[in-house]
Amino acid sequence: MKRFKLVGSVVFALAIAFAGLRFGNLRIEKANPKIKGVCLAAFEVVAYNSHLLPPIANSIASKRSSADYRCTKITDQLSKFDIFGVSEVFDEKLAAKMIDEMNADPERAFSFIRSPPPTGVFQFAGGGLLLFSRFPILAENSLVFSDGSRFLSSGFKAADGLAAKGALHARLKINATLELDSFLVHLESFSTPIRNRQVKELAAFVKSHHRVGVPYLLMGDFNIIGPLNSDQLGKREYRDMVANVTMKDFKMMDVAINASDGRLAKGTSDALVDSGGDRIDYLLLGIPTSNSIDWSASSNTIRFLDSAVQEGSLSDHAAVWARIRFSETHRVD
Numbered sequence: 001m002k003r004f005k006l007v008g009s010v011v012f013a014l015a016i017a018f019a020g021l022r023f024g025n026l027r028i029e030k031a032n033p034k035i036k037g038v039c040l041a042a043f044e045v046v047a048y049n050s051h052l053l054p055p056i057a058n059s060i061a062s063k064r065s066s067a068d069y070r071c072t073k074i075t076d077q078l079s080k081f082d083i084f085g086v087s088e089v090f091d092e093k094l095a096a097k098m099i100d101e102m103n104a105d106p107e108r109a110f111s112f113i114r115s116p117p118p119t120g121v122f123q124f125a126g127g128g129l130l131l132f133s134r135f136p137i138l139a140e141n142s143l144v145f146s147d148g149s150r151f152l153s154s155g156f157k158a159a160d161g162l163a164a165k166g167a168l169h170a171r172l173k174i175n176a177t178l179e180l181d182s183f184l185v186h187l188e189s190f191s192t193p194i195r196n197r198q199v200k201e202l203a204a205f206v207k208s209h210h211r212v213g214v215p216y217l218l219m220g221d222f223n224i225i226g227p228l229n230s231d232q233l234g235k236r237e238y239r240d241m242v243a244n245v246t247m248k249d250f251k252m253m254d255v256a257i258n259a260s261d262g263r264l265a266k267g268t269s270d271a272l273v274d275s276g277g278d279r280i281d282y283l284l285l286g287i288p289t290s291n292s293i294d295w296s297a298s299s300n301t302i303r304f305l306d307s308a309v310q311e312g313s314l315s316d317h318a319a320v321w322a323r324i325r326f327s328e329t330h331r332v333d
Contacts, residue, residue, distance in 0.1 A: 040293070040326040041174045043082040043134075046302070047184070047219035047281050048319035049268075050074050054090040054125045054163075063316040067094060070306075070314050075101040077304060077314070079108060081321075082134045083172070085184035085219045088315075090128040090163055102132060111137045111170075116144065118164040125163040129220075131170050131184045138179065139171040143205045145188075145198045167202055167220075169209045178326060181209065181216035189223045192237065203244040210247055215293060215326065216286040218245055221317070226279045228264045230257045242284070249290050255283040255322045259297035268320055271303045271313040281320045294329040297322050 052071055053062050064070060071094045078084045079102055089095045095114065103109040111134075115127030127144065144166040167185040174180050185202055188195040210216045224241050227234035234242075246252040256265040256279070270277030287295055299322040304314040 038328050040178045040328055042323065042325040043174070044080075044321065044323050045217065045219070045283060046078060046081045046084040046319050046321045047087075047221070047283055048074070048078065048084065048304075049087045049186075049221045049281060049315060049317035050089050051315040051317065052089045052091050052094045052128075054092075063311065064314075065310050066308070067091065068097075070309060071097055072101060073306060073308075074098070074304070074314050077302075078102075078132070079110075083180075083182060083217075084132050085168075085182075086130045086132070087184070087186040087221045088128045089130050090125040092126070095128075095130060098130065110134060113137065113140045113142070113168055113170050115164065115166065115168065116142050119144075127164050127166045127168075127186065129166070129168050129184050129186060131168050131182065133170060133172050133182070135172040135174050135180075137170045138173050139169075139209075141169040141205070141209050143167040143169075143201065145201055147194050147197060165198075167205055169205070171209075171211070171214075174326075179211070179214050181211060181214055183209075183216065183218045183220075185218065185220040185222065187221065187223045195223060196237070196240070199241050199244050206245055207247060210286070212249065213288045213290055215288060215295075216247070216250070218284040218286070219282060219320075221281050223280050226254065226282065227257060228266075228279060230254075245284065245286075247286060250286040250288055253285040253287060253295070255285050255297050255324070256299045256301075256320060259299040259322065265299070266301045266318070268301055268318045269316075271305070271315060271318045272311075276301050276303070276318045281317060283320055283322050285324065292329050294327050295324060296327070297324045299323075 051064050052067055075098050089098060110132040112130060112132045115129040117126050144164045165186050167183055170182050172180045172182055183206055187198050224237050225235060226238045242252055265279060267276030267279045268281040287293060301318040302321050303318045305312060306314050
């Protein structure tokens, strides 16, 4: 995979989120009063399925018109954040347009990696993944899943095997004291058995490329329905997925439900309804248990409604957003 590095290091302003502070309808989780910490870093991250399909699929499978306009508006909206993973950018021309527009302003330019081109038989699009970061990329890797649903079994609209779906990895240098292994994935949408096999491949990919003692972020469109708060166990497929991608000596946090302090999270499958539909897009955060790194976050969904798009929103999905704060902690008893 070719790496695109457009700018050097970008000065990162630390944003300290205090316990109990509210920003509109967003909320920082409550701090443990027995834990004292020094902020290592704070940043905003978004995962968003853009629904920018390849031309061959637009007339059959697209749920949104005005692809060129949507691409520009999506770029403008996402450029406000520090790290963001965009899935379903299957149109190569629009992927190039997004990259160019994302870096039109040299003072706000991003490092990025993207899915490799398709190489499989009867694959007409790449993986459609773009991972952007304000922080320098130290290492990068890509994965193409070995299987996907096919036309004969699922029809053209759900034939995921026509695209080289997979995952990306970028190790980010957040600052002088903190790195973050970031993974972006888009899993099978139609076949549960195929999706389960892809989760195993994803887990092996994460295991191969994450570093011991370094936090990791796993984000994207998982096409697996998850619970709406931390009191719910979720369906078996969700539980199995989380167990598979949790590495040894790490604790895994589903940011939307662990940061909400018991409040219901919202879904992401339908941007046009207030509930968001099913929760299938995730920000999962792996925290090492071997050191004193702790975290807190606020999280929400962003629907990106837009009346200039005939269907009413920039994508059929809502985005999942979080402001994440890492700190180095010690107990005060």
